[in-house]
Amino acid sequence: MARRSLALIAAAAVLALTLVPVAAVLIRAGGLSAFAPGDGQALRFTLVQATLSAGFSVLFAVPVARALARRNFPGRGLLVALLGAPFILPVIVAVLGLIATFGSNGIVNRGLAALGLPEMTIYGLHGVVIAHVFFNLPLATRLVLQGWLAMPGERLRLAASLGLSPWAMFRTLEAPMLARILPGAFAVIFVICLSSFAVALTLGGGPRATTVELAIYQAMRFDFDLGRAASLSLLQLALAVVAGLVALRLSGGASFGAGLDRRVARWDGRGFGARLLDGGAILIVALFLLTPLTLVALRGAPGLLQLGAGTLEAAWHSLSVALASTALCLLWALPLATRRGELLGLLGIAISPLVLGTGLFLLVRPVMNPFALALPVTALVNALVSLPFALRILRPEAEAIREDFGRLAGSLGLSGWAWTRWVLLPRLKRPLGFAAGLTAALSMGDLGVIALFADPDRATLPLQVYRLMGSYQMEAAQGAALLLLMASLALFWLFDRGGRVGA
């Protein structure tokens, strides 16, 4: 059957593109002796920052999610939508915003100085953790909010009619739910932070704040020590696979759940203390998320008018990479939108982009100059990395379509092409648009493999922002960052919107 063989080809391509580079790394690995003295420190830092980041994200998510679950206020829908935004927000843009907020000239430090308090720093462990919490607090909040919304209404009604105190309510209803949800949320965020590269690259660095991913990059880029890069890649691979399996076990498959717009009918939390707590949580999280983004917009606006030729060229590269990886990712995702395909796609999460990049670098080098392939390789790796998200979005819908119309199509005897053209694609339009939007935005904002491969002629926009920051051209960097932010949001909006038209 044609459909089956397409799925097999797609699966083989995913396997080959993930396992062959890893094998290349394995073969090239110089053994454990090749580790440098600082690498143990990198491993420790990676684990410490991931633990702190996941811990704080989950801890703060609990009061915010509870406030969102039981309060209705103007702008609630907007805030819930904002919780989805960090997913498509380029890391480098957020980092610039966080520097503008918490950096040495940032508004927080100006406030601290006015009060005569010591200055805080955004670089090092602090900064890495703050940035990770910025990205993952919204994710944690969404996960916990799902738990709250899934609480059976009857039980809340029973608790209200009994007149349970807030503490009794917490112990009987909320604590068991949290005990079920929080380990999974913690594990998922821990895994995400383990492979942190761009945040560590921009806010970390130095012997005391280097992640394993960053160490791979430094070994490749500065020392050109392929053996050590390969050993580090193996270490990172082991970390990601072990933590990934644990997370998969604990999380039980979180979804991009629509329907977070609902609010549960609750009768508790009428007291003054509870209102203060909820209001405070919502205000703080809104400020924490919105201030950096607002500052990026405000400070970037003047720079938009004087974008250099290099920045415009980089923007063009990024757009091409984003569109290519979107097309590739969807071509992959369509035949793989089954349960088995989704498991296979998880390889894209388990294997870090830097490891993949290192492997591809090693494979390509004997044949041609790997730097010449910087953009295609970036598009390819971005497609692989986005595949699990695309599959998570497409699989349930694709299965429902097969369930509903498979018999009719089978009894008519429709060809594979007719099924795809007239049934699958038209009915899958909305989730396809959403998946394409996510992939395009992720790829547009990605600062990973490209840093490994790029030479001065082949920058993407995120890399260009990083380079401008590195050469202290802050105004130009902020202008380019705003351009990047607008491009990412526009790509997401266009694709997602396209999927909704006439659907």
Added chain:
Amino acid sequence: MLELDGLVMRAGDFTLRAEMTLEPRSRVAVVGPSGAGKSTLLDAIAGFRRPEAGRILWQGRDITADAPGTRPVASLFQDQNLFPHLSLARNLGLALRLGGGRVSAHENQQIEEALAEVGLAGFGARKPAELSGGQASRAALARVLLQNRPVILLDEPFAALGPALKAEMLSRVAELADKLGALALMVSHDPADARRFASQTVLVADGVAEPPRETEALFSDPPDSLRAYLGQA
């Protein structure tokens, strides 16, 4: 003719056996308690379920291993008989062009005629959601007409219609089957439907699909299993 030769269907600890011959151009009802395996029998003939043992033959040719779309069979299901996002013309066009290509002017003519045949002339541009229940059923019949296959399987397709509409649809199906010269096999849980529609009836009960009997004879002197189902002590 359609032969079920030592057919055994199994799902979990449920087993259905069938051994019968159905004449072309006849109309046959399938009755029996719910869960007895009426739909399983139709699924076997349509090719949606593989039998554990036995063969299915059409005009002497073994079709047991054929894919559903390549069998001489058209099906009307309980629901999902039309693709809801496609116009009626496109839905019917797919039955003619299984590869999904453009329909020719001649085929367009055929589609128009089929729609007119079921009283839906000029409805080609509508989508299924813009039709009433009875109109949607008739559109599905037009699809079966275009498929022009010698066996028609009906798995309670009109269960959601009111009594008058259902009676109208049954007589339309009877006309259509006569026009195509097809064998029509219809699952029903209503004895009145069986009497109205079919001269012969297959009783499915206690894990066995019995060979067809004259409908009137069967209902006027029902065996115990049918008696229990009909509520006649």
